[in-house]
Amino acid sequence: MATKAALKRLTREYQNIQKNPPPYIVAHPSESNILEWHYIITGPPGTPYENGQYWGTLMFPPEYPFAPPAIRMHTPSGRFQPSSRLCLSISDFHPKSFNPAWEVSTIIIGLLSFMTSEEMTTGSISASEAERRVLAARSRWWNSTGGGSHVSATPGVTPTSKGINNVKAGDGGVKFRTEWPELDQDNWKWMKSNRIDENTGQILRDPNASATNCSPETSALRRRPNGSAPGLGSVIEGGHVAREAGHSWTYRHTVWIGLAVMFGYALLSRLVNDVQGR
Structure with missing residues (x-):
């Protein structure tokens, strides 16, 4: 439970951030707990x-304000481990x-600054x-579907939006929907x-659309997040397969054909020399 000082301070800060939101940032306290704040950073x-x-x-x-908050980012970003406490000079x-x-506002601006750097820390x-x-x-899809888990809800079980432990993939987007309707x-x-x-976050093919009309965002949405870092996607292997499929057998085996020709030439030359030497 917040002290009177914390309640007064956070109430004033909410009013300030509503009047003058920092660039790329919006934030508000939870209706049920003023100590629990939710923010959205737009990349x-x-x-x-x-x-x-x-x-x-x-x-x-x-x-608060004599002690700092615990800071988490729930949306997979490739920069932070989702829902993990971050070790920053502005955190707990x-x-x-x-x-x-x-x-x-100072805290979230500091988080954004750290996010766009390459400095490493816990989390x-x-x-x-x-x-x-x-x-x-894929971030909008992830936030509103809980990573696609909204389609696999258990029949007869109503998800809860209480507490911050229900914000990882698996809650069907309930917590995000509660805080950001x-x-x-x-x-x-x-x-x-x-x-x-809705299940995968990938774009569905439009049979009426041209296959060559592909924006960078559309290309990103078609990729599968199965790469080296947690929750990420890699398209390198698929690119190799596509390139090989577009070339002939001769093109793909140029090196081996060249080696065979050189070996045959060397063998033929040796046979000719042996015949002439007899």
């Missing part, structure tokens, strides 16, 4: 996260370095730019208009 242009929708939570201690990993003058991961772009393209509706409209498969 900035010119980064691998461009147009991605990254949802996370700040869990403030009752004694370093309470002694936290400045009481820092506000919610961060490595991934390629291409992998991060794939996850950015308008964004959730927009996401479903976006999935429908872009023919996104």
Whole structure:
């Protein structure tokens, strides 16, 4: 339960962030608990996260602002382990370095700055730019479907939206829908208009569309997230297969044919020399 000081401070900060939201950031406290804040970071242009929708939570201690919050990002990004506590100078990993003058907006701006860097810490991961772009393209689908788990709900069991432990893939998007109902509706409209498969997050083929009309975002949505880093996708093997399928047998075996010709020439030359030497 929040102290009076924390309640007063967080109430004022919510008013401030509503009036002057930082670029690419929106945030609000949960209706049931002012110490539980939810934020959305929109991936900035010119980064691998461009147009991605990254949802996370700040869990403030009752004694805030004299102690920092626990920071998590739930949406897979290729930068952070989903729903893991992040070790930052502005998080609860370093309470002694936290400045009481820092506000919610300051904390999330700091998180965004760290996200767009390549510095490693507890809770961060490595991934390629291409992998991060794939996850950015799939982020709206992931948030609103719980990673596709909305289609596999157990009959007769009603998912709960209480607590922050229900935000990983598997809750069917219930927690996101509870905290961001308008964004959730927009996401479903976006999935429908872009023919996104609710089960996989991949774009469905439009039989009336030209096969050559393929935007970068559409290409990303068609890729499967089965790569080197957790939850990521790799298309290298598929590219090799496609290239080989487009070449003839002779082209694909040029090296072996060349070696066979050289070996045959050498053998023939030796036979000629042996005959002449007799």
